[in-house]
Each structure stands twice: as C-alpha cells, then as structure tokens.
Amino acid sequence: MWLSVAMTLALCSGALSQDKLNMCMTAKHHKTNPGPEGQLYLQCAPWRENACCTANTSSEAHEDNSYLYNFNWNHCGAMSPQCKKHFIQDTCFYECSPHLGPWIEEANQSWRKERIVNVPLCLEDCRDWWEDCKNDFTCKTNWHKGWDWSTGTNKCPKDKQCRKWTDVFPTPKAMCEEIWSNSYLYTTHSKTSGLCMQMWFTGKNPNRKVAEYYLLNNVGQQRSFALTALLMLCVAPLIM
Ligand SMILES: *[C@@H]1O[C@H](CO)[C@@H](O)[C@H](O)[C@H]1NC(C)=O
Ligand SMILES: *[C@@H]1O[C@H](CO)[C@@H](O)[C@H](O)[C@H]1NC(C)=O
Numbered sequence: 001m002w003l004s005v006a007m008t009l010a011l012c013s014g015a016l017s018q019d020k021l022n023m024c025m026t027a028k029h030h031k032t033n034p035g036p037e038g039q040l041y042l043q044c045a046p047w048r049e050n051a052c053c054t055a056n057t058s059s060e061a062h063e064d065n066s067y068l069y070n071f072n073w074n075h076c077g078a079m080s081p082q083c084k085k086h087f088i089q090d091t092c093f094y095e096c097s098p099h100l101g102p103w104i105e106e107a108n109q110s111w112r113k114e115r116i117v118n119v120p121l122c123l124e125d126c127r128d129w130w131e132d133c134k135n136d137f138t139c140k141t142n143w144h145k146g147w148d149w150s151t152g153t154n155k156c157p158k159d160k161q162c163r164k165w166t167d168v169f170p171t172p173k174a175m176c177e178e179i180w181s182n183s184y185l186y187t188t189h190s191k192t193s194g195l196c197m198q199m200w201f202t203g204k205n206p207n208r209k210v211a212e213y214y215l216l217n218n219v220g221q222q223r224s225f226a227l228t229a230l231l232m233l234c235v236a237p238l239i240m
Helices: 002-016 042-047 055-060 081-096 123-133 172-178 207-218 221-239
Strands: 104-109 112-116 119-121 184-186
Touching (some): 042 081, 081 123, 119 123, 123 172, 123 184
Antiparallel strands (some): 104 112
C-alpha cells in the first residue's frame, strides 16, 4: 500500500515538474533547464540569476551575422544602433527567458521543436522598438521566412524592394506582431500593469509573475483542466 503511494507520488512529481513558470523551450540554442548564468553579456545581463541562454549565446546575441542564426540585420543598409539594440534585446529575451512557458507551442520547423506564440508585450517595449527603428529600412514584414539564403545569410529576395520602415510596418502593432510570425502580441498594457511581458527590465525578473497570472487566468481552459485532472489523480491516492 505505502509502496504504491510512494510510487504514485514519484511519478506525479515527475509529471508536474514540467514547470510552465520556469522552463526552457526546445529550440536551437536554449539550455535544457533554466539556471544561474553569472557571465551573461551586456544587454542579456538582467537574466543572470536564472536563464535559458548560456554566456556564449548571450555574447553572440550582440554580434552581426552571429553563428546563432547567421541573421543579417543590415539587409537594407546598416541598421542604426538605436534600432539594433532592440533586436539584441529581443534576442536576449527570446534566448534567455525562463518564463515563457504559457506561450510555448510546437513549432514543426526543421531548426526548432518549439516556439513562442502571442507573448503579450508591454506597450512601452513595442512602441520604443518601433520608434527607434522608424527611420531605418527593410524589405520584408515577416523576417522568419521568404529570404534569399543562397549566400549563407539572409538577403532581400529579388521581388522585395527596400522601403522605409514605416511603409513596411505602419504601426508598432504591425511590427511587433508580424516580424516574427506572431511570436509577440501587441498590448496597450504598461510595464507597471503586471499584465504584459517586459523585454527591457532591470533588477529582479518581473515576468515570472506575469506568466503566473496568464497561466492561472487566461491561457487555455484545456490546459488548466489537464493540470487539475493530473493534480486530482496525484492527490487521490493520498486521500483514499
Ligand atoms: C560560441 O560558441 C561557438 C561554437 O562553439 C564559437 O564558434 C564562438 O566563437 C563562441 N563565441 C564566443 C563569443 O565565445
Ligand atoms: C509539420 O510539417 C510536416 C512536413 O512539412 C507536415 O507534413 C505536417 O502536416 C506538419 N504538421 C503540422 C501540425 O503542421
């Protein structure tokens, strides 16, 4: 009897330890599990206490055409430094965040098993990103696909002209949502609301609380139903 209770508990704690509030997605460079990374570089440093990125990934995030994705920010002339810093921050956020669990979905892509979808971004982070890039140029709305990769890095395909940023992305919402195929969701929530994820922060990571909020309130009835069912299954043997 006690043996079976112990075994159930062991199984259940294993099942529940897939902790949506503290996990790394299965993608190209993410660690298996989040943990402290004392040496995270410059803009990625805020994730030092608990990160899904390694120190190497964090420095590479600051490089043009880094080995991470061979991605060329300067595909329509040099990207301005004030614009590029947001793409570096975006890379840090994507690679290092341990609190994206509620928005991780299967990706079905050759280079990653999982991706993020509709992460609610704070208004300031999206708006400042667009404001700082609005005098730059690009040729595409969706930067995930449709490039000419024949030279090993992304170039504008022949049929896509370089245009003013604001012609390609008329609004912050258009940019934040379209650029990475809806990885981000535009919101009108401010950083103080606790209702949106902060790409830029200092001090303690504020995003765990936000993820917790969405996990408990918003995200998929199905998922919380599954969790409740699992919990009941796990607790039942203790009560009986
Ligand atoms: C990161 O690791 C890659 C692959 O091992 C290596 O080529 C690169 O030089 C490293 N980058 C840094 C900044 O250490
Ligand atoms: C995943 O990709 C494969 C191959 O491209 C395709 O056959 C399959 O339908 C895709 N599955 C989903 C769920 O999109």
